[in-house]
Amino acid sequence: MNTQEDSQTVRATSLSRQFGKRVAVSEVNLTLKRGEVLGFLGPNGAGKTTTMQMLTGNLAPTGGQVEICGIDMLERPTDAKARIGYLPETPPLYRDLTVNEFLQLAGRLHRVAKKSLAGAVDLAKQRCGIADVGQRLIGTLSKGYQQRVGIAQAIIHNPDVVILDEPTVGLDPNQIRDIRALIRELGGAHSVILSTHILPEVEQVCDRVQIMHRGSLVFNDTIAGLKQFRGGTLMLGLRKPPSIEALAAISGVASVEPGGGTGGAGMFRIQPHAEVDPTDALVRASADNGWNLFHLAPAASSIEDVFVQLTHREETL
Amino acid sequence: MIFTIAGKELRALFSSPLAWVVLAFLQLTMGWILVTRLDAFLTVQTQLMQMETPPGITEIVIAPIFGAAAVILIMAVPLLSMRLIAEERRNQTMTFLISAPLSMTQIVLGKFVGLYSFLMLSVALILMMAASMYLGGRLDLGLLGTLSLGLALLIAAFAAVGVFFSSLTAQPVVAATATLATLLGLWLLNMSQASPDSPFLMLALIRRYESFTKGLIDTSDIVFLVLFTSVFLILAIRRLDADRLGA
Incomplete structure (x- = not known):
């Protein structure tokens, strides 16, 4: 053998x-x-x-x-x-x-x-x-x-x-x-x-x-x-959140969805651009504008994302 | 491997009250027939003495016991065989056997051997009853031999039918009913008024058995019963294979 x-x-x-x-x-x-x-x-x-x-x-x-x-x-x-x-x-x-x-x-x-x-x-x-x-x-x-x-x-x-x-x-x-x-x-x-x-x-x-x-x-x-399949979605938690548009304007952020995951007030799901990592810019913007950042981490449910994306998407097609 | 499965089936039979009830019922009935036949024998004994070649105690007392045993087993076998495969299906334990490195043939034969050993135990009990006749007389060992051989072959045929119907369904009760219906049907064929060389009568299992009860060993009967058993076992194996193919 x-x-x-x-x-x-x-x-x-x-x-x-x-x-x-x-x-x-x-x-x-x-x-x-x-x-x-x-x-x-x-x-x-x-x-x-x-x-x-x-x-x-x-x-x-x-x-x-x-x-x-x-x-x-x-x-x-x-x-x-x-x-x-x-x-x-x-x-x-x-x-x-x-x-x-x-x-x-x-x-x-x-x-x-x-x-x-x-x-x-x-x-x-x-x-x-x-x-x-x-x-x-x-x-x-x-x-x-x-x-x-x-x-x-x-x-x-x-x-x-x-x-x-x-x-x-x-x-x-x-x-x-x-x-x-x-x-x-x-x-x-x-x-x-x-x-x-x-x-x-x-x-x-x-x-x-x-x-x-x-x-x-x-x-x-x-x-x-x-x-890496979905390019690392970020979960962002702010005690004094600005408007979604303000967040989306930060460089490196492709899209912003409110809530998501465990939910709770002030949680956002940030989808970054493929090349630019928005983490640093997000922290800086929070510090500058007093948004009171309390949570910033990669979305924990990445397999879930992939799973849902792959198996749910086709169902809706 | 076959004997590992057979051992498991025997253990399963003995761990349920059903097997014990069937054995007890069988023994009670056999004992009852023995006593009545013995009583009859004793009353006609003096007349028998005057005959030139009088029928012995084996013919008058033991042979009817074997005849009755065959009929009672028609009812007992379905109860014992119904769970063999049907219940494994229902409890989804069939996967355990199929995932093991066993062929379908080994699984079916293992189950058949398990059930058959149990049924042979009941034959052994009848033989022990017959042996008790030694206390007061002599037995025709030749006739006792053909009786046992005939019953052993007949039981194999019954058990094979039981295994086959158990392999068809996941409902033990359905398997029992189908087995009982088939065995009763084959028994009733014997009572039909068809001409003696009708092909239907060829299938009458009891008729095959009857020649053994006369002390006759006919190879055609032996071959028929062995073939009958094999056909139903092969059908059961094919059925399990078809399950896997899921046609």
Whole structure:
């Protein structure tokens, strides 16, 4: 196996899927390197889950090809599946098994050797923070714990590729932090594909972002590339704000919208010119005119901006 | 892998009260038939003695138990088989099996073997009941053998039908109803007034079983029951494959 194949864990080429006449996914290309965390975004019904189902061999594509670590999913499905850990949208849990029983079953089905099974179960439980509920029936666990058992079954066989469909749904904030840390940790040795609606999550854990809309890929770049996508909108807060026209007149400011984001009186959303950075001019103007500047920062929701821009704009066309 | 899935199915069966209720009901009915047949045997025993080749206790007491078991299993198998695939669909746990490095064949066979092992347990219970006859007499082991073989093959056919209908739907109750209807239909074929060489009668499962209850091993019956089982299992595998293709 050459290095090219080794570093590329997932390769999907012109993946398409139709349900009857409805095109759910069309011509999606996707590559993932070892140690990379890919954020998979898109509005509801964009085809994220369908794509993930095709990547994991749960759904046969109408066209295109999926390769996992160089193994074709259609030609050698079982070998390819052995390298994937998948957590679907609804965690597939047997409610009348205990956590230990279920993880042992998952390990055996995923070809974990008998002598290393107990160790694998313990490690997966420890990584997902469910070591203390091993003896409990899955049906009696809370939603958050069930979600973590779902993640544990996806990583028990130490797969090359971990595919998680909305893994932090139903978790409390502390658990979400733990799971994000776990995903980052997984990203060290494995490749991770993460589908989510929570945009800050993508910024925190992902190396790369792909946005799907209506079955096609509309954005594919690194997080850094994404932040530059809209040229860094600024949020400006003034206690004694002038008129919008006065703000727009400052050099480097392309457009000004009132409010925005967290809202509140005196907040403005400043869209700068591509070349000139208006930050300095804004501070100076505020000091000179006594506008009482209290907030000046890059708009926090940059992914949201990109997301909305890419997926909403086309809807209105 | 097949046995891992089979083990999981067995565990699921035994962790639900349904399996225990079915086993208990089966055992109760079998016990009742045993007692009545034994009673009948004892009353006619003196007359039997005067016959040149009298039918033994196996023919008079044990064979009817096996006959009744086949009919009762027509009702029991749908209840046990309905959840196999339908419930996995409904709980969306099918993804767990499909994402695992398993072929559809392994999944279907695993489920079939799980259900079949459970049903064979009920056959074992009947055999134990028959063995209790050893306390007061001798058994025709040859006939007991063909009875067991026949019932084992018949149960495989029942179970395969159950697995198939469970693979068609996400509603266990629908699967149970369809399985029951099919098995009852195939049973009733036997009672129809069609001529003995009618093609419909070929499908009558119980008729195939009847030759075994006479101590007859007919290869055509064995082949028919094995083929019948295979066809329904293959249909179930094709059905799961079609799910993935989502045609």
